[in-house]
Amino acid sequence: ADYGQLALLSSLPPQDSRLQKKTLKRTRKFVVDGVEVSVTTSKIISEDEKKDEEMRFLRRQELRELRLLQKEEHxxxxxxxxxxxxxxxxxxxxFEQEMMAKKKFYDTELENLERQQKxxxxxxxxxxxxRRREEAKRIRLEQERxxxxxxEQLKQMKKEVKNEVEKLPRQQRKGNLKAKMDDFTQKKQTMEQEFLAKQKEDLEQAMKNIIAQNKREICDKERECLNKxxxxxxxxEASIWDLEERQQQEKHQLIKQQLKDQYFLQRHELLRKHEKEREQMQRYNQRMLEQLKVRQQQERxxxxxxxxxxxxxxxxxxxxSLHIHSSGSxxxxxxxIKQFALQEEKRQKAERLHQQQKHESQMKDMQAQCESNTNELQHLQNxxxxxxxxxxxxxxxxxxxxHNQHMKEWRDKLRPRKKALEDELNQKKREQEMFFKLSEEADGQVPVSPTKHAKFVPFSSSESL
Incomplete structure (x- = not known):
């Protein structure tokens, strides 16, 4: 019966300690019609309510920190x-300035080339x-000589005719002289006309040769200028194409670098956020450990x-019980009673050991939970x-x-542009050759430059003056 009563007593639950009550005061300030008003409220809370309130306050503080980080990130x-x-x-x-400068440079070069050509x-x-005037003057001087x-040759021929007549008998001289002189005069007139015509023809031919030579020189110069x-x-155009390609490459590199900058900033902000989350997790774990230590200290x-x-x-x-069931001395x-006291002391010692073991187990579990929380957070962040x-x-x-696809399309479109340019240049060259050909066929005309009005004039006697 004694041991049964001991078992019943050992199974009794421990007495619950009264929860400590605390008063929470809050003061709120308002401005009403320009006057600051303070309102203070009081609330009696238990220890658990106080802890819950502290946890909510800390959580709100953590949310404020995250919102500040988010605002700074934005x-x-x-x-x-x-x-x-x-x-x-x-x-x-x-890019626009470079393109304008490049085009202006070549436009200026073209203007200078055309001006030099002119x-x-x-x-x-x-x-x-x-040259024509000097050559005409030289030819005229030679022709005059x-x-x-x-x-002089005609005079000599006239003398010879007279000498032949003087060799005849006197009675025949008069009649033969007149006839011979008439024939010589007609022959002289014909020979002089033929001589002058031949000189005129030679002069015209020489002028035509000079004009043809000048035409060839001008044609060669026009061809040379056109080629230049x-x-x-x-x-x-090649410089413009190279500039376009370089600008597209540079634009791609800038966009690519800006994209890297965007992700660098995102990584930086993400690391800051992760660092803040780890700090909050560390504080949370520390609070859990401290609360557990406080609770265990209170229990001890x-x-x-x-x-x-x-x-x-x-x-x-x-x-x-002994008094009721008194059966001994x-x-x-x-x-x-002494045995009961010893057993009670053993039981209390065992209860303290059990509490210590329970506290150690709780601490290990809490540390494991904190480490698990940290590892899980680290895993999510990774x-x-x-x-x-x-x-x-x-x-x-x-x-x-x-970018590669865009450059491929740009190069595909570049081929027709190059072909169109060559077709245009070849057409200009054919037009120039046709112009020179028609000009050569024209009698007395000299090829005129397609870019300016110019004309050779036929030879006239005034050029010899």
Missing amino acids: RNQAQLNSKHQLQQEQMLRR QQIERMEQEHGL DHTRFL KQQLMRDR ARLPKIQRSEGKTRMAMYKK ASEQREK EKCHLLIEHETQKLKSLDES
């Missing part, structure tokens, strides 16, 4: 977007005019009191970083593929 993102927009605008303005043609025309010699002009146009502090109270109660109940009862890197790699790859 601000940094907006600044980066503005910077990228400014870079693109500056790049487009610079000056060269004008100088050649002046030289050709001077030839004509003088021819007249067309080569300059080819260089102009309450256990001796509970054990003393329970010990007294159990001892009183045991003594009362007083010494036997004292021995039983997954986010990995996904961000994968997304960046995919975007960069897609950007490169899009």
